Amino acid sequence: MFELPIQQLIFLFVAAVAVFAAFNVILQRNPIYSALALIITMCALAGTFLMLEAQFVATMQVIVYAGAVMVLFVFVIMLLNVRTEEARQDRVKYLKLVAPLLFIALLGEVIFVARSVTTTAPPLATTGNEPAFGTVESIGEAMFSSYLFPFEATSVLILMAMVGSLVLARRRTMSEAETLGKLIEESGKPQLTPAEPVAKLEEKKEEIAA
Amino acid sequence: MQFSNLNLDYFSILPEIITALAGVILMLIDAFSKKAGRKLSPMFSLFALVATLASIIALWPRASYTASFAGMIVNDHLRLYFALVIVACGIIATLLASQFLDDEALPPGEFYALMMFATTGMLMMASAGDLVMVFLGLETSSIATYVMAGYRRTDLRANESSLKYFLLGSFSAAFLLYGMALTYGATGTTNIEGIRQILIAGKVIYPQMLLVGVAMMLVGFGFKIATAPFHLWTPDVYEGAPTLVTAILATGPKVAVFAAFLRVFAEGLGTPTAPAVGAQIYDNWINALAVMAAIGMTFGNIVALAQRNMKRMLAYSSIAHGGYTLIGFLTTEYAPVGFYMLTYALMSLGAFAIVQMLAREGDAKTEISDYAGIGFEVPNLSFPLAIFMLSMAGIPPMAGFMGKFYVFKSAWVSSPNLRWLVIVAIINSIISVYYYLYPIVVMFFRPPVSDFTKPRLSPMSQLALAITIIGTLYFGLFPNGALKVLQQKTPGAQQVAVQK
Numbered sequence: 001m002f003e004l005p006i007q008q009l010i011f012l013f014v015a016a017v018a019v020f021a022a023f024n025v026i027l028q029r030n031p032i033y034s035a036l037a038l039i040i041t042m043c044a045l046a047g048t049f050l051m052l053e054a055q056f057v058a059t060m061q062v063i064v065y066a067g068a069v070m071v072l073f074v075f076v077i078m079l080l081n082v083r084t085e086e087a088r089q090d091r092v093k094y095l096k097l098v099a100p101l102l103f104i105a106l107l108g109e110v111i112f113v114a115r116s117v118t119t120t121a122p123p124l125a126t127t128g129n130e131p132a133f134g135t136v137e138s139i140g141e142a143m144f145s146s147y148l149f150p151f152e153a154t155s156v157l158i159l160m161a162m163v164g165s166l167v168l169a170r171r172r173t174m175s176e177a178e179t180l181g182k183l184i185e186e187s188g189k190p191q192l193t194p195a196e197p198v199a200k201l202e203e204k205k206e207e208i209a210a
Numbered sequence: 211m212q213f214s215n216l217n218l219d220y221f222s223i224l225p226e227i228i229t230a231l232a233g234v235i236l237m238l239i240d241a242f243s244k245k246a247g248r249k250l251s252p253m254f255s256l257f258a259l260v261a262t263l264a265s266i267i268a269l270w271p272r273a274s275y276t277a278s279f280a281g282m283i284v285n286d287h288l289r290l291y292f293a294l295v296i297v298a299c300g301i302i303a304t305l306l307a308s309q310f311l312d313d314e315a316l317p318p319g320e321f322y323a324l325m326m327f328a329t330t331g332m333l334m335m336a337s338a339g340d341l342v343m344v345f346l347g348l349e350t351s352s353i354a355t356y357v358m359a360g361y362r363r364t365d366l367r368a369n370e371s372s373l374k375y376f377l378l379g380s381f382s383a384a385f386l387l388y389g390m391a392l393t394y395g396a397t398g399t400t401n402i403e404g405i406r407q408i409l410i411a412g413k414v415i416y417p418q419m420l421l422v423g424v425a426m427m428l429v430g431f432g433f434k435i436a437t438a439p440f441h442l443w444t445p446d447v448y449e450g451a452p453t454l455v456t457a458i459l460a461t462g463p464k465v466a467v468f469a470a471f472l473r474v475f476a477e478g479l480g481t482p483t484a485p486a487v488g489a490q491i492y493d494n495w496i497n498a499l500a501v502m503a504a505i506g507m508t509f510g511n512i513v514a515l516a517q518r519n520m521k522r523m524l525a526y527s528s529i530a531h532g533g534y535t536l537i538g539f540l541t542t543e544y545a546p547v548g549f550y551m552l553t554y555a556l557m558s559l560g561a562f563a564i565v566q567m568l569a570r571e572g573d574a575k576t577e578i579s580d581y582a583g584i585g586f587e588v589p590n591l592s593f594p595l596a597i598f599m600l601s602m603a604g605i606p607p608m609a610g611f612m613g614k615f616y617v618f619k620s621a622w623v624s625s626p627n628l629r630w631l632v633i634v635a636i637i638n639s640i641i642s643v644y645y646y647l648y649p650i651v652v653m654f655f656r657p658p659v660s661d662f663t664k665p666r667l668s669p670m671s672q673l674a675l676a677i678t679i680i681g682t683l684y685f686g687l688f689p690n691g692a693l694k695v696l697q698q699k700t701p702g703a704q705q706v707a708v709q710k
Contacts, residue, residue: 109422113392116418145216146280149223150342153334156230157350160327163237164357167320168372 011051018044031077035070042066054134219278222285224265225293226333232258233326240319251322252308252670258326259301262333266293273698277339281401284339284473287698288544292336292469295552299462300329302559303454305674306566310454312668313571314362321361325458328354332466341390341400344470348386348434351463352379358458359451365572371450378433378443386430392423402478409481409488417487424479424491428498431474434467437532438506448525453569453576456521457562460528461555468535468547475499476542499536500631506533507638514645520565520576523645527602528558530642537631538617541624545696546617552692553601553613553685560678561598564591567665578649583658588665594679596650601682603646604639609685614639616693 021044024037046061132138143151220227236254240247270290277284304325311318331350338344356379360372394400396419397408414420433440448456475495481488510530517523531554538546568584568591569576585592601608604615618635621628667675685692 113416113419113422116416147282147342148216148218149279149282150340150346153226153343153346153350156233156327156330157346157353160233160324160350161353163320163323163327164353167324167357168360168363 014047309668336469367450382433389426396420412485453566503536553609556681582656585654
């Protein structure tokens with residue numbers, strides 16, 4: 001009881017950091033702090049991957065998630081200039097009461113699963129001449145043999161996601177500008193701030209909804 | 211692993227290759243010639259989809275359980291049949307798309323490309339032999355449809371619809387993925403046939419983990435087929451998205467998700483005689499789905515009664531139809547699900563197409579009251595709409611009746627435990643007649659609205675309408691051909707070795 005193996009100690013530390021930081025992500029009011037807490041979660045997860053002998057995944061976790069993706073997150077938050085979450089009235093109040101109940105239900109489920117898992121997992125089936133588990137070599141081999149087709153299919157997925165985001169974010173076309181222009185003319189105010197067409201559109205939407 | 215074990219059978223993924231390539235080429239057409247693209251893109255999409263259809267038919271004699279690409283792709287009758295329905299939906303949607311894009315003056319290139327990529331994802335779902343492929347296919351088709359829902363960017367309703375669909379869709383995808391991860395942890399494989407073998411052999415490593423994993427996958431799939439209680443997104447998304455996109459959302463992806471759902475649950479987890487946890491899981495998911503089917507039908511139909519917007523009404527009706535389909539699902543045979551999806555896809559595409567044409571620019575007129583008295587003004591639209599409504603209500607001789615009849619009959623025959631569901635479904639069908647007849651009454655027996663002008667109908671839209679009408683009547687009167695195709699069983703289902 002008193003001689004906890006060093007791995008277990010490290011795991012407990014890393015796991016505690018990950019959970020604490022994950023709570024911090026949702027509890028912080030300032031989105032920048034949330035993003036920073038998310039970076040800590042990612043790094044802590046990288047630690048757990050490392051302990052599962054998945055060195056390559058751990059490295060990728062740090063480089064891609066904690067590095068590239070989170071830098072993008074922070075950039076976007078700063079560019080949008082969001083400071084703190086605006087306090088606003090919740091439309092459905094009872095959700096505040098239901099959400100924790102559902103959270104507890106999900107937590108119960110996870111504990112139910114975790115209790116059933118024994119620490120003496122069956123060893124992975126190996127033939128002996130495979131590269132060591134978790135190395136770049138073994139991942140490369142899996143990626144270009146059994147997972148060849150999913151690997152290629154992912155490229156289609158990413159290409160399409162790129163096209164999709166461009167479609168949604170590109171400049172206004174002439175016709176879209178005309179639509180907005182018409183709405184502006186209808187409102188009868190030639191000197192418009194950029195926010196006004198949107199307000200006009202919202203009015204129109206309410207008319208339709210009514 | 212040796213390359214010779216992988217079975218790199220490129221012919222078996224020909225449909226996916228054609229659609230993915232066509233998506234890339236469509237973007238290139240748009241990049242090099244914007245003007246010609248408006249005419250060329252729909253033609254090229256149609257050409258590619260017909261080629262895909264041909265490749266699926268060419269694959270038919272090769273149907274077998276031997277999986278290719280290390281178990282990732284299964285080429286059996288389930289896959290081929292559902293792929294056929296998916297591509298047929300794609301062809302009808304493409305025919306309708308050109309008028310939609312012209313009327314709304316939207317850029318055409320990306321729309322067709324996105325539709326092609328969505329079709330690729332749906333085809334991958336139908337052919338997936340592995341949970342990894344199911345997820346990739348699902349994401350590919352979902353992301354494309356999220357963007358299509360927001361394609362009309364100046365429309366706030368469409369933006370809301372797109373965002374709502376995206377957020378809830380990602381949330382449900384997370385559930386599905388978590389379920390898959392737990393299933394992998396519990397069985398040690400992501401191969402669907404492999405999971406089945408492990409269940410039959412009773413070698414599940416962590417039974418509790420498998421139970422939770424399966425429950426989470428059920429939530430993920432339940433969301434995507436919009437069955438109650440995971441349907442909350444449907445009415446808002448269907449109403450807000452441009453009507454043509456709603457038509458696509460309600461048909462193709464739903465058909466594809468049902469194919470993957472069948473593959474994972476009816477095949478992978480359809481093990482009633484397996485020892486211990488195998489049989490328990492089978493009982494659990496059958497019971498859960500039975501309850502979901504009953505809630506879906508009842509809720510969908512009763513709420514649809516109160517709807518005064520055509521698109522919302524069709525959204526609730528699609529929730530109800532999802533419930534009917536689940537009854538067929540519970541027989542764990544793919545034939546009832548497949549036939550119901552075929553009939554549902556035809557009549558839904560037809561109905562949404564007419565709503566699209568009557569709605570005009572910006573989907574301005576989608577209230578049922580907007581249809582007052584138009585029955586004899588535009589008989590070429592009102593009579594087809596009446597046919598689709600009657601078909602959805604399940605009135606013979608339309609396809610909707612045959613679909614329902616076949617589902618109810620197979621459920622009644624296959625298991626006495628399902629008979630209560632069939633009775634619930636029949637009561638529900640009777641309730642649904644009221645709201646399906648309501649638009650017909652409004653169209654033909656109300657005084658006409660004064661400012662009605664006849665909508666324009668492009669030749670391609672007319673062709674699409676003709677296909678859906680003929681299909682709805684044909685499968686209602688002569689369903690035997692389709693049923694014969696559906697009852698083909700892939701030979702050698704029993705002697706399948708676990709891939710890997």
